[in-house]
Amino acid sequence: MKKFILFGLLFSIYLSLASTKAIAEEKGLGIYPPIVTIKAISPSKIEIPIRVKNMGNSTLEAQVSLRPFTLDQNGKVKLILHKDYTPENFSILSTSRLLQNDQIVSKLIFSPHQEQDLILEINIEPNQKSKDFYFSVLIESSGNETSQNSYSKQEIGAASNILLSIGDEPIVITSDFQSPLFTTSGGTKFEASLKNTSNHFSTVHPRIIIKNIFGNTIEIIDLKEQNILPNQVISFGPESNEVQANKKYLIGPYNAVLELNTTASTKGSQEISFIVVPVKQTIFTITLIFVIIFIILRVRTRLSGIKANNR
Amino acid sequence: MILFLFVYPNTSKAQTQNVKEDYIIQTQEIKQKTSRLSEIIPEHAQNIIKGENFEARIGFGDIDSSDYFSIMISTGSIDYGKLYPTTPISRDTEISVSPKSSHGYRVFTYEDHSLSDINFTNLIPNTTCDRGLCTKSTPAFWTENLTYGLGYSCVNITNSPCFDFEDDSFKRFADESKVESQEVIMNGYNTEDKARIIYKLNISPTQANSIYSNTVDFIAMPLI
Numbered sequence: 001m002k003k004f005i006l007f008g009l010l011f012s013i014y015l016s017l018a019s020t021k022a023i024a025e026e027k028g029l030g031i032y033p034p035i036v037t038i039k040a041i042s043p044s045k046i047e048i049p050i051r052v053k054n055m056g057n058s059t060l061e062a063q064v065s066l067r068p069f070t071l072d073q074n075g076k077v078k079l080i081l082h083k084d085y086t087p088e089n090f091s092i093l094s095t096s097r098l099l100q101n102d103q104i105v106s107k108l109i110f111s112p113h114q115e116q117d118l119i120l121e122i123n124i125e126p127n128q129k130s131k132d133f134y135f136s137v138l139i140e141s142s143g144n145e146t147s148q149n150s151y152s153k154q155e156i157g158a159a160s161n162i163l164l165s166i167g168d169e170p171i172v173i174t175s176d177f178q179s180p181l182f183t184t185s186g187g188t189k190f191e192a193s194l195k196n197t198s199n200h201f202s203t204v205h206p207r208i209i210i211k212n213i214f215g216n217t218i219e220i221i222d223l224k225e226q227n228i229l230p231n232q233v234i235s236f237g238p239e240s241n242e243v244q245a246n247k248k249y250l251i252g253p254y255n256a257v258l259e260l261n262t263t264a265s266t267k268g269s270q271e272i273s274f275i276v277v278p279v280k281q282t283i284f285t286i287t288l289i290f291v292i293i294f295i296i297l298r299v300r301t302r303l304s305g306i307k308a309n310n311r
Numbered sequence: 312m313i314l315f316l317f318v319y320p321n322t323s324k325a326q327t328q329n330v331k332e333d334y335i336i337q338t339q340e341i342k343q344k345t346s347r348l349s350e351i352i353p354e355h356a357q358n359i360i361k362g363e364n365f366e367a368r369i370g371f372g373d374i375d376s377s378d379y380f381s382i383m384i385s386t387g388s389i390d391y392g393k394l395y396p397t398t399p400i401s402r403d404t405e406i407s408v409s410p411k412s413s414h415g416y417r418v419f420t421y422e423d424h425s426l427s428d429i430n431f432t433n434l435i436p437n438t439t440c441d442r443g444l445c446t447k448s449t450p451a452f453w454t455e456n457l458t459y460g461l462g463y464s465c466v467n468i469t470n471s472p473c474f475d476f477e478d479d480s481f482k483r484f485a486d487e488s489k490v491e492s493q494e495v496i497m498n499g500y501n502t503e504d505k506a507r508i509i510y511k512l513n514i515s516p517t518q519a520n521s522i523y524s525n526t527v528d529f530i531a532m533p534l535i
Contacts, residue, residue, distance in 0.1 A: 025387050030379025033370040034413035034533035040365035077532050145388035150424050150523040152389040155381050157530040224414050225373040227535045
C-alpha cells in the first residue's frame with residue numbers, strides 16, 4: 001500500500017513538472033534573407049530561395065504564408081489587415097506561392113534547430129501592368145500548449161520582406177543636402193533627405209565625401225542602405241547623429257558631396273560648401289593680432305615722441 | 312543507426328560538384344546540403360539572382376552577414392494560475408530579437424481575442440488601466456486593485472527596444488477578432504535586443520469562475 005502511495009505521489013510530481021516544462025519551453029524562429037528586392041518585366045517566373053530555422057531546443061510546428069505590407073505614417077513597415085487588402089494585394093498573392101520540394105506548403109514541422117528550405121515562386125503574367133508589390137514571407141509558430149488554469153498561449157513570427165517592381169520606367173530621386181556654412185573643427189553635422197518621386201521603389205546607399213580646397217578627400221561618411229518606396233521621404237538629420245563627420249578639420253573651406261549610389265535613373269550628386277572656423281584658435285589668433293598691432297602702434301608713438309624731444 | 316540519423320539529418324559526405332554557367336568546381340570529402348537550394352543560396356549576403364525578365368538581390372548590399380533574422384520567446388504559454396478577484400497577477404516572458412542581417416526591425420503584437428472560456432460564453436475584457444486612460448496604442452499607469460482586465464507592459468533588458476512604454480505603464484493588446492491593427496511593442500537597430508513582456512491580469516468579483524484562454528502573437532519584421 002505504501003508503495004502504491006509513494007508511486008502515485010511520484011507520478012503526480014512528474015506530471016506537474018512535465019506540464020510546467022511543456023509550457024515553459026522557449027521557442028524561436030529565424031528566416032533568411034530578411035529582404036529581397038526584385039526588378040522585373042512581364043512575363044516572368046521568379047524563384048527566390050528562402051531558408052527558415054527552428055531556433056529553439058524543442059520540436060516546433062509553424063505556418064508559412066504571404067502577407068502584404070505597407071508603410072505607416074512614420075515610414076516604417078507594418079502588415080496590412082485582411083480587411084484592407086486591395087485588388088492588387090489579392091492579385092499578387094494569387095500568383096505567388098511557397099514551395100518545398102516542388103509542393104505548395106503552408107505548414108512545417110521542425111525538429112530542434114532544424115533548417116528548412118523553401119522556394120518563393122512569383123508568376124508575373126503577360127501584360128501585367130507596371131506596378132510595385134510589397135509583401136512578406138511570414139513564418140509563425142503554431143503550438144498546442146494548454147493548461148488546467150487560465151492562460152495565454154504565445155506565438156512568434158519572423159518575416160522576410162519582398163519588394164517587387166514590375167516595369168522599367170525611370171526612377172527619380174530628389175535630394176536636399178545642407179550643413180551650416182560656418183562650423184567648428186569637430187563633428188560637422190549634415191542634414192540630408194531623399195524623396196522618391198517615381199512609381200517604383202529604389203535602393204539607395206548614400207555617402208558623403210568631404211574634400212578640402214586642394215581636392216583631397218578628407219573623410220567619407222557611409223550611410224546605411226535603404227529602400228525608398230514611391231513618394232516616401234527618408235531623412236538623415238543631426239538629431240539622429242547619423243550624418244556627422246567624425247574627424248576634426250583644420251581651418252578653411254571644404255566641399256561635401258552627397259552621392260546616392262542608387263538603382264534610380266538619376267545617379268546624381270549634390271555638392272555644398274562649408275567653412276571650418278575653429279572657435280578657440282580663431283579667438284586666440286584675433287586677440288594675438290590685436291595685441292601685436294597695439295604694441296606696434298605704442299612703439300611708434302613712443303619713437304615719434306622721442307624724436308620730437310630730441311629736436 | 313537512428314541516433315546517427317538524428318545527429319546528421321541533412322548532410323552527406325561525398326564528392327561534390329558545383330556547376331555554374333562558366334566553370335565547374337570539383338571537391339572531395341566535403342559536407343554539403345544536398346538540396347538544390349544550397350546551389351542557389353549564397354553564403355555571402357550580397358547576391359544577385361538573374362533570370363528571364365527579372366533580377367533579384369538577396370539581402371542588404373552593405374551588410375556582410377547571412378545570419379538569420381530571428382525572434383525567440385522564453386515561454387510558449389503564460390499560466391495565470393488560479394484567479395482571485397481584485398488580486399492582480401503578473402507574469403512575464405522574455406523576447407529576444409536578432410536582426411543581424413538587416414538594418415533594424417519592429418516587433419508587432421496582438422491577441423486573437425480577449426481571454427474567454429472555451430465556448431466564448433464568458434470573457435475577461437482587456438484593461439483600460441487606471442481611470443480608463445490606456446488603449447492599445449497609448450500606455451497608462453495601472454496600480455489600483457479595482458482596475459480589471461488583461462494588459463501588458465514592456466521593460467528593456469538589452470539596449471532599449473521597448474516602444475513607447477514608461478515604467479509601470481501598461482497597454483491592452485490589439486484584438487484581432489475586432490479587426491484591430493497590430494501594435495508595435497519593440498523596435499531597434501542593434502544586432503541583439505532583449506525585452507521583458509509583463510502580463511497583468513485582474514478580475515472583478517462578478518467574473519464567472521471558468522478557465523480563460525487566448526493567443527498572443529509577436530511578429531518580427533525587418534526594416535526595409
